[in-house]
Amino acid sequence: MRPPDGATAIFEAQRPRLLRLAYRMLGSMAEAEDIVQDAWLRWQRVDVAEVETPAAYLNRTVTRLCLDAMSSARARRETYVGAWLPEPVAEPPDEAMRPDELTLTLMLALERLSPLERAAFLLHDVFDVPLDEVASTLGRDAAAVRQLASRARRHVREARPRYKVERGEGDRLARAFFTAAQNGDVGALQALLAENVVLRSDGGGKVIAFLNPVSGLARVLRLYAGLHRKRITREAVFLRPMWIDGLPGYVSRERGGILQTTAFEIEDSRIVAIYITRNPDKLGQIVGVLDNTIPPGPSH
Structure with missing residues (x-):
């Protein structure tokens, strides 16, 4: 060659x-x-x-x-039909190989920025591009770029997780959540979830998903109790744990053969946010990872 x-x-x-x-x-x-x-x-x-x-x-x-x-x-x-979530990207198992510290939660915070704020923050704060080079790229003077990055930094700081989750703990919580949901164990789910938990689900109008965020412990527990009664969670197959954009989670095969990623934001050992992606257009990278790691046949 x-x-x-x-x-x-x-x-x-x-x-x-x-x-x-x-x-x-x-x-x-x-x-x-x-x-x-x-x-x-x-x-x-x-x-x-x-x-x-x-x-x-x-x-x-x-x-x-x-x-x-x-x-x-x-x-x-x-x-867009329902909630929009960033496309899930699998993180490498070795944390030292992670190129930056932007989690899925922080990606959502970036969505609230203007395009120029987002570019200034990413180039300067995440990719370490010198300020004068950022200014040249954006066609703004250095002072204006400094203000753009500063405003963006304040937004992102508010969303930055206050609790670092170790990989072992994250994988344990992800498996425990799946098992509790599959078994309809509301008590176990309650022990895992924070009072202010919020669930967001992205189907993009391509597959069934919850159109609006589900907020609060009581509502999320009722939701999963209902899914179990309808046998939806009982039919789910756990494929593998996976860290998705810096958050612990897992990949599963749901009713109808639908592939799904579920990621968790965790604070003080409780799940404060659940991010579910079901839109098949967003799961190409995940499919590629699974093709290289999942042996033939179901895995529970």
């Missing part, structure tokens, strides 16, 4: 970082992959010898493509 040329080698070295940046900007791995592919096509038309800092050039290209895409993405979300 012929080794890659210089331009290809430079781009491929940056591809993982560019993909993470685009995903953090858009909340969709599929859209992020399209953005990075577009950046690659543009890179092929560039005289690489004239690019002083390829990493900065590619960061700028991907960021601007994301900003262009975000206006149409936000318009689509205004007509």
Whole structure:
């Protein structure tokens, strides 16, 4: 096989970082992959010898493509059926391999920012891009970018988890939740959930999901008791525990063969938020992980 040329080698070295940046900007791995592919096509038309800092050039290209895409993405979300959640992305088992500390909860906090605030925060605070380079990328002066990042930082700080969950504890809670839900054990569920727990479910209008958030311990317990009576949770199959965007959770096969991810935000050993993704359009990355890790046949 012929080794890659210089331009290809430079781009491929940056591809993982560019993909993470685009995903953090858009909340969709599929859209992020399209953005990075577009950046690659543009890179092929560039005289690489004239690019002083390829990493900065590619960061700028991907960021601007994301900003262009975000206006149409936000318009689509205004007509989205039910709750919208970021596309779940499986985290590597080794925490040292995690590229940043943005959890699914923080990704939702980023959704409340303007596109420029989001870009400034991600580039400067998460990807360590120098302020003057961020300013050049966004077409703003450094003082304006500093204000954008500062406003974004305040929003994200409010959503940052106050309780660090160890991987073993997270996996234990995820399995305990699945078992309690499958068995209809309301007492066990109550012991796992916080009083202010909130459940959000994303089906995107493609599969059945709860259209609105379910808030409060009593309502969530009634919901799962009802799902058990209807045999819905009894038919679920636990495929594997999985950390999803920094949160503990699991992947399951639900009634009708529907693939589902369930992720948990945990504080003081209690679940304060449940994030369920069922929209098949958002589960491509998860399917890829399962194809490489799940042996044939059901696993409980």
